[in-house]
Structures are given as C-alpha cells and as structure tokens.
Amino acid sequence: AAMNAVHPAPSARHVLEHVFGYTAFRGEQEAIVEQVAGGGDALVLMPTGGGKSLCYQIPALLREGTTIVVSPLIALMQDQVSALVEAGVAAAFLNSSLSLDEARAVERELFAGRLDLLYVAPERLLTPRFLDTLDELRDTRRLALFAIDEAHCVSQWGHDFRPEYLQLSILPERYPGIPRIALTATADQLTREEIARNLRLENARRFVSSFDRPNIRYRIVDKADPRRQLLAFIREDHQDEAGIVYCLSRRKVEETAAWLAEHGVEALPYHAGLPVEERAANQTRFLREDGIVMVATIAFGMGIDKPDVRFVAHLDLPRSVEGYYQETGRAGRDGLPAEAWMAWGAADVVQQRRMIDESEGGEDFKRLGRARLDALVGLVESTGCRRQHLLDYFGEASGPCGNCDNCLEPPRTWDATDAARKALSCVFRTGQRYGAGHLIDVLRGERSEKVLERRHDAVSTFGIGADVDDKTWRTLFRQLVARGLLTVDHERYGALALADAARPLLRGEAEFTLRLVPEKQRRTKRRTT
Numbered sequence: 001a002a003m004n005a006v007h008p009a010p011s012a013r014h015v016l017e018h019v020f021g022y023t024a025f026r027g028e029q030e031a032i033v034e035q036v037a038g039g040g041d042a043l044v045l046m047p048t049g050g051g052k053s054l055c056y057q058i059p060a061l062l063r064e065g066t067t068i069v070v071s072p073l074i075a076l077m078q079d080q081v082s083a084l085v086e087a088g089v090a091a092a093f094l095n096s097s098l099s100l101d102e103a104r105a106v107e108r109e110l111f112a113g114r115l116d117l118l119y120v121a122p123e124r125l126l127t128p129r130f131l132d133t134l135d136e137l138r139d140t141r142r143l144a145l146f147a148i149d150e151a152h153c154v155s156q157w158g159h160d161f162r163p164e165y166l167q168l169s170i171l172p173e174r175y176p177g178i179p180r181i182a183l184t185a186t187a188d189q190l191t192r193e194e195i196a197r198n199l200r201l202e203n204a205r206r207f208v209s210s211f212d213r214p215n216i217r218y219r220i221v222d223k224a225d226p227r228r229q230l231l232a233f234i235r236e237d238h239q240d241e242a243g244i245v246y247c248l249s250r251r252k253v254e255e256t257a258a259w260l261a262e263h264g265v266e267a268l269p270y271h272a273g274l275p276v277e278e279r280a281a282n283q284t285r286f287l288r289e290d291g292i293v294m295v296a297t298i299a300f301g302m303g304i305d306k307p308d309v310r311f312v313a314h315l316d317l318p319r320s321v322e323g324y325y326q327e328t329g330r331a332g333r334d335g336l337p338a339e340a341w342m343a344w345g346a347a348d349v350v351q352q353r354r355m356i357d358e359s360e361g362g363e364d365f366k367r368l369g370r371a372r373l374d375a376l377v378g379l380v381e382s383t384g385c386r387r388q389h390l391l392d393y394f395g396e397a398s399g400p401c402g403n404c405d406n407c408l409e410p411p412r413t414w415d416a417t418d419a420a421r422k423a424l425s426c427v428f429r430t431g432q433r434y435g436a437g438h439l440i441d442v443l444r445g446e447r448s449e450k451v452l453e454r455r456h457d458a459v460s461t462f463g464i465g466a467d468v469d470d471k472t473w474r475t476l477f478r479q480l481v482a483r484g485l486l487t488v489d490h491e492r493y494g495a496l497a498l499a500d501a502a503r504p505l506l507r508g509e510a511e512f513t514l515r516l517v518p519e520k521q522r523r524t525k526r527r528t529t
C-alpha cells in the first residue's frame with residue numbers, strides 16, 4: 001500500500017470496517033489475512049461466493065508497496081477494480097481491453113509506486129517489459145504481494161487450463177521473499193496437489209473452507225425420455241424461474257432450447273459457436289429478466305454471477321465431480337432453496353470413457369481422466385447421501401443431509417453380487433471376445449445358433465443365470481461397464497473383457513449393488529417451501 005508516514009500501520013479489522021464497510025470477517029478470512037500480511041504464503045480453497053477477494057485485498061493495504069493480482073478473466077478484473085476504486089483504493093488493471101495509451105498510463109502509476117493493487121493477465125505479467133518493472137519494484141522494496149486468482153487454471157487436466165499459469169513458477173525464483181497467495185474455488189485432492197506443485201506452493205499454509213452448499217438440493221434420475229423429464233421438472237417445480245440447463249454439444253444445446261421454447265419455457269441457447277452478438281444478447285436477457293432458462297454448454301457460467309438461479313439441470317454427464325460441483329454451484333447463490341437436477345444413463349458413461357480412450361492425450365492424461373470419470377460414476381450411482389458423497393470427494397466429512405433425493409426417498413436396491421460374479425465369469429469362460437447379447441444367451445442357457453456354433457453350451461457358465469430376465473442382465477452388464485469392471489472393445493463389435501477393477505468382486509472381496517429403477521421413474525415431489 002502507499003506509505004503514510006503520519007499514521008501507524010492500520011489493523012486488518014480497521015481496513016475491513018473502514019475501507020470495505022464490513023463488521024466481521026467471514027470463515028477463515030482473518031487467519032488468511034494474518035498469514036499473508038505477515039509475509040507467509042497461502043493456498044486458499046474456498047467455494048464461490050465465500051469471500052476470497054478480501055483475503056488478498058486487505059493484505060495489499062496492510063503491506064508496503066504494490067500487490068500484483070494475476071487473474072485470467074478480463075470482466076472480473078474490471079468489476080473488482082471499479083469496486084475498489086469506489087472504496088477509495090488505488091487499484092488498476094492491465095489487459096488487452098486497454099488501448100496502448102491507457103496501458104502506458106497504468107504502467108507509469110505502477111512505476112511511481114502509486115498503486116495498491118494491480119490486476120494483470122498472466123500473459124502480460126510474463127512479458128520481459130513487465131518483469132523488468134517488477135524487478136525495479138523489488139529492488140526498491142515496493143513489491144508487496146503476489147495474488148494468483150483462479151489458481152486451478154494451472155491444472156493441466158481441467159477445462160480452464162491456461163498454459164501461461166505454469167510459467168508463474170518463476171515468481172518465487174525471481175522474487176524470493178515476496179509472499180504469494182493462490183486462490184481457487186475448484187479443489188478436489190488431485191487439483192490441490194497439482195496447484196501446489198506447479199506453483200511451487202508445497203510449503204504454503206493451506207486454508208480449506210467448507211464446500212457445502214446446504215440450500216442446494218441434489219437430485220439425480222435415470223434417463224428415460226430426458227427432455228420430457230426435464231420439462232416435467234421445470235413445470236412442476238420451477239415454473240417461471242431462472243435456471244441453467246447444461247448439454248455436452250452445441251447442437252444439443254440448440255435443439256433443446258428450441259424444444260423447450262415450443263413447450264412454453266422461456267429458453268435461450270448459449271454456446272461458443274453462436275455469433276458474438278447473439279451470445280451477448282442472450283446472456284444479458286438471462287441476467288436482467290426474470291425466469292429465463294439458459295440452455296448452454298460449459299462455455300457458459302464462469303464469472304457469471306446471477307444470485308437467483310433456482311435450478312441447474314444436466315442433460316449430459318459433466319466430466320468430473322469437480323465439474324458437477326462447479327456447474328451446480330451456480331444455483332442458489334442468494335442462499336434460498338435451489339435444485340441441482342441431472343438425468344444420466346449408463347450409455348453416457350460408456351461414451352465418455354470412449355472419448356477419453358480415443359483422445360489425443362498421453363497415458364497419464366487418460367488415466368487421470370478415467371479416474372475422474374469413475375469418481376463421478378460413483379456419485380451418480382450412489383444409493384447414499386449425495387451431499388455426503390460430494391463433500392467426501394473434497395476431503396470433508398459430514399453426515400446424511402436430508403436434502404437430496406437419496407435422503408428424502410431412500411432408493412430400493414438389489415444385491416447383485418452373485419449375478420455380477422456369474423456375468424464376469426461368463427465373460428472369462430468364453431474368452432473375453434463377445435458382446436452382452438451373446439453372453440446373456442449363454443447365461444440364460446439359450447441354444448442360439450451362435451451358442452451352438454461356438455460350443456458355448458458346454459462352458460460351465462451355460463444356463464447358470466436362467467433365473468434372471470434378459471432386461472435385468474442388460475442393465476447389469478451396462479453397470480459393470482459403467483463402473484469400470486468390464487471394458488468394451490468398440491473395434492470388435494462391443495466385445496467385453498475383464499478389467500482390473502473386477503478382481504475384488506471375483507475374489508469375493510467386494511459387493512455389487514444395483515439401484516432398482518421403478519417402471520415409471522417416480523418423481524420426488526416434496527418441496528419444503
């Protein structure tokens with residue numbers, strides 16, 4: 001902060017009250033401010049809306065010199081800087097939205113030591129010209145702090161990956177002794193470790209806030225006729241309310257938006273392939289008008305702050321638990337009841353697994369992708385509390401929540417351990433080269449042409465599953481694939497083979513439970529409000 005020789009250094013509380021106008025710190029804010037203002041490093045994991053900004057803005061005003069805030073989002077930079085300037089703080093930003101003259105003016109302010117905070121895009125920070133300026137500030141002891149916002153952008157796996165973030169590891173080398181704080185709302189264990197490693201913050205103090213969003217009710221249903229299910233969900237529970245519907249592809253976004261509109265829902269499409277003006281117009285309507293449903297790809301959402309989104313629906317599986325949490329987290333920011341609804345089918349899982357297998361990435365990348373997908377399958381298939389499962393994924397222990405589908409209506413389940421073992425052993429006995437149809441014939445003891453031709457009426461698993469009907473076997477095979485116990489060879493007509501994950505079940509060390517899907521998916525209809 002700009003020096004003031006007359007007054008003694010203000011306290012964090014004083015700044016909180018007199019600059020920002022708040023009476024108390026929230027959650028871990030005070031401890032974080034203390035750590036960073038005292039010159040220590042911090043890695044902060046806090047959900048969206050938790051109050052991350054103050055964690056570096058207050059230290060910026062307490063420490064001598066300028067704080068450099070690295071942020072990837074131009075719109076967010078502008079909002080933050082306007083709010084700070086309004087509060088009387090000397091703040092500015094440098095990014096591609098400024099003209100050359102404007103940028104030079106900001107640089108002069110920085111050089112003269114007149115800025116408390118400077119927001120900068122990572123690619124700008126890394127230019128030789130900017131680094132020279134930072135060297136000068138360092139040498140004259142006017143470099144207060146580095147704050148790295150949206151720190152998950154350094155994670156190579158996530159869809160927000162920014163290669164320039166990786167180069168931020170030069171900061172501790174070039175500016176040793178200058179404290180750093182990295183902040184993110186995205187934080188499964190894997191991402192945390194990646195952030196710490198890639199930003200050289202292994203020794204930073206970690207501050208992990210609760211990720212629970214108690215006002216969001218989670219509901220995950222089996223896909224039957226997804227659009228109709230969605231329409232029923234909107235009509236019954238969210239008539240004329242604002243919501244977001246996520247789809248995987250642009251085409252599906254457009255088709256779904258049009259279909260909903262035909263059925264009386266005020267729905268608009270949003271994806272990166274739409275003309276810029278249309279996208280902007282749709283976004284503005286969503287933000288300003290009441291009761292608009294935005295049908296979108298994941299291109300929509302980051303940095304969008306609409307407090308009264310009453311539901312987020314997924315018509316396709318998100319890519320990970322992390323993605324699910326981020327996307328559903330856009331509902332209910334105002335703290336009022338909101339819903340996260342998703343329709344999923346085992347075919348979605350198979351499709352995503354295939355996309356990972358066929359992607360360009362290396363083995364490590366694919367392995368991570370599979371692990372993340374498996375974790376998501378665990379969540380959608382869970383027969384226990386969804387919230388507990390979700391929080392557990394973020395390393396947070398909790399009890400059943402009473403505000404998710406499984407808590408409100410415990411699902412009926414079937415212990416399919418025995419049947420699953422039979423299915424796996426049938427795959428093995430027939431040489432791991434057949435698809436589900438043929439395997440089911442063998443299990444049910446059908447003497448089909450193919451069974452007789454291959455002499456599968458002589459294998460030990462022939463007919464051992466006659467007591468289970470064809471449809472149930474199909475479900476079981478789909479689930480074995482979805483949960484990664486069987487792999488599918490798409491080149492060979494869907495031939496199924498055993499995966500390593502099948503071993504515990506074959507050895508009798510694991511159980512296999514299936515959710516019983518009622519003939520007609522019953523709808524949970526119990527609103528507390």
Ligand code: ADP
Nearest residue numbers: 022024025026046047048049050051052053054
């Ligand atoms: P995040 O970056 O974690 O999403 P923000 O820093 O934007 O969150 O803060 C979210 C909202 O909470 C803002 O409106 C902010 O002014 C408010 N806020 C943050 N800290 C406090 C506090 N200690 N007391 C009251 N309001 C706060």
Ligand code: ZN
Nearest residue numbers: 385401404407
């Ligand atoms: Zn629950």
